[in-house]
Amino acid sequence: MNRRHSLLSFLLVAVTCIIASAQQPSIAFERVKHLRHGINASEWFSQHPSDYSAARTAKYTDDADLALMAKLGFDSVRLSIDPVPLEADPHNAEGFNPDFLARLDHVVDTVLSHNMAIQIDIHPEGDYKKDIRTSDEAVTRFLNLWQRLATHYATRSPDLTFFEVMNEPELTDRTHWALVQSRAVEVIRKAAPQHTIIVSGANWSSLPDFFALQPLADQNLIYNFHFYDPHTFTHQGATWSTSWFRYTHDIPYPATEDSMPAVLAQLPDAFSRYEAESYFLDHWDAHRIRLMIDAAAEWGKANNVPLLCNEFGAYRAHTDKDSRLR
Numbered sequence: 001m002n003r004r005h006s007l008l009s010f011l012l013v014a015v016t017c018i019i020a021s022a023q024q025p026s027i028a029f030e031r032v033k034h035l036r037h038g039i040n041a042s043e044w045f046s047q048h049p050s051d052y053s054a055a056r057t058a059k060y061t062d063d064a065d066l067a068l069m070a071k072l073g074f075d076s077v078r079l080s081i082d083p084v085p086l087e088a089d090p091h092n093a094e095g096f097n098p099d100f101l102a103r104l105d106h107v108v109d110t111v112l113s114h115n116m117a118i119q120i121d122i123h124p125e126g127d128y129k130k131d132i133r134t135s136d137e138a139v140t141r142f143l144n145l146w147q148r149l150a151t152h153y154a155t156r157s158p159d160l161t162f163f164e165v166m167n168e169p170e171l172t173d174r175t176h177w178a179l180v181q182s183r184a185v186e187v188i189r190k191a192a193p194q195h196t197i198i199v200s201g202a203n204w205s206s207l208p209d210f211f212a213l214q215p216l217a218d219q220n221l222i223y224n225f226h227f228y229d230p231h232t233f234t235h236q237g238a239t240w241s242t243s244w245f246r247y248t249h250d251i252p253y254p255a256t257e258d259s260m261p262a263v264l265a266q267l268p269d270a271f272s273r274y275e276a277e278s279y280f281l282d283h284w285d286a287h288r289i290r291l292m293i294d295a296a297a298e299w300g301k302a303n304n305v306p307l308l309c310n311e312f313g314a315y316r317a318h319t320d321k322d323s324r325l326r
Contacts, residue, residue, distance in 0.1 A: 026219040026220060026306075027196065027219075028196050028219065028222050028305070028306050029306045031117075031162070031222075032222050032306040032308060034075055034160060035076045035162070035308055035310070036075055037073060037075045037076070038074060038076035038078055039069055039074045039077055039078070040077075040078045040310070041107070044057060044061050044079075044107075045057065045079065045100075045104060045107075046080040046081055046082035046121075046123035046124075046125065047080065047082070047123065047125065049084075049125050052100065054103060057103055058103075063110055066107070066111055066114060066116075069114075070114035070115070070116055074116060075117060076116055076117035076119060077111045077116055077117070077118055077119070078119040078164075078310055079108065079118055079119060080123035080167060081104065081120065081121060081123055082124065082125050083122055083124055083128065083145055084124075084128065086100055086101065086145075086149075087145065088100070094148050094151075094152060095144075096148065096149075096152075101152075108156060108161070112156060112157060117159075117160040117162060118161055119162045119164050119198065119310065120149070120161065120163050121167050121198075122142075122145070122149075122164065122165065122166050123167040124166070124167070129166070129169060129171075130170070132169075132180060133171050133173070133176070139180055139183075142166075142180070142184070143183055143184060143187050146163075146165070146184050146187050146188050146191075147187045147188075147190075147191055150187070150188040150191035150192040151191040151192070153192070154191055154192035154194075158192070158194035158196070162195070162197070162198055162222070163188050163192065163196075163197050164198040164200075164224070164310075165181055165184045165188075165198065165199055166181075166184075166200075167205070168200075168204040168205045168226065169200070169201075169202050169204075170203065171202045172202070172203060174203075177201075177202035178213075181199055181200075185197055185199065185216060185218055189220075194220075196220050196222060197218070197220065197221050197222070198223075198224050198308060198310075199213075199216070199222070199224065200213075200223070200224040200225060201213045205226040205311075206225070206226065207292065207295075210223070210224075210296065210299070211295075211299055215303045221305065222307070223300065223303075223305050224307070224308045224309070224310055225296060225308075225309055226309065226310070226312065227292075227293070227309050227311070228311075229284075229289070230253075230255075231245075232245075232276060232278075232279035233251050233252075233284070233314065233319065233323070234313065234314040234315060234319070236248040236249055236250075236251045236315065236318045237249050237319075244267055244268070244269075244272035244276070247266050247268065248266055248267070248276070248318070249266065249318045250262070250263070250318075250320070251263050251323075252323050253284070253314075253319075253324075254284055254286075254326065256280070257280055257281070259280070260277065260280040263280075264276060264277065286326075293309075
């Protein structure tokens with residue numbers, strides 16, 4: 001998720017995928033198999049706007065960490081990239097900051113050397129996504145960024161190198177995001193004809209907006225959603241989301257009504273207490289989550305497209321281990 005705090009602060013945010021049975025399998029159905037057991041490389045080249053220096057990135061995650069990911073059985077790494085430092089002065093001939101780009105290249109090539117796939121994810125911070133929502137000029141800059149970035153990485157293995165249009169777009173106008181995303185796909189496809197592109201719905205890649213997607217004509221796409229339900233549990237203690245989440249802690253999963261009074265006592269007003277009650281009354285359990293994921297799988301089958309869920313988890317600082325694992 002695009003927020004000031006890293007999703008690596010969550011319990012290991014992993015990548016999983018649902019392979020829908022295809023009537024006429026495309027190359028995307030084969031390639032999505034490389035994304036079954038992935039890991040997000042968060043707060044490395046995005047989500048840390050105060051310091052993208054070489055000194056920090058070199059020690060935050062290093063080559064030994066990438067080797068360990070491969071040894072542990074991860075088959076892919078999602079490399080989140082903040083476009084602002086990527087395009088910061090000074091520029092090389094491609095219009096990128098040469099130092100930042102060189103470090104990205106090293107990560108991409110190291111991941112590929114371990115026979116893991118790499119998801120190159122544009123993961124903006126600050127006002128970047130808001131500007132795309134409100135400014136045609138910002139959209140043009142975004143498309144230009146992808147033209148250059150896809151061209152740069154088009155030489156890497158098309159079987160193992162994936163281009164994710166944008167992490168969690170925040171465009172309440174689904175039609176507007178559909179237009180921006182379709183144009184981005186066209187730009188990437190022209191620059192990298194063989195590579196697979198990852199697309200998602202508007203509004204934080206949530207399931208409701210995922211279901212509202214109209215599949216594109218391009219057959220070499222993977223359709224992505226994020227899953228953090230129930231947010232009252234997964235985001236307890238979070239300062240970047242719903243305002244009252246910051247007050248909550250020790251919320252169990254699954255919920256029990258006898259645990260509700262202690263949680264409600266943490267909240268400062270009637271409105272937040274009323275909202276929090278729904279978590280305890282809505283029967284969140286494995287069966288409910290299974291039905292939600294099954295609905296996504298059915299959408300994939302109906303549209304004959306492969307699906308991916310490349311973010312899920314629970315905020316580790318305020319959730320107990322047993323509940324997280326459940």
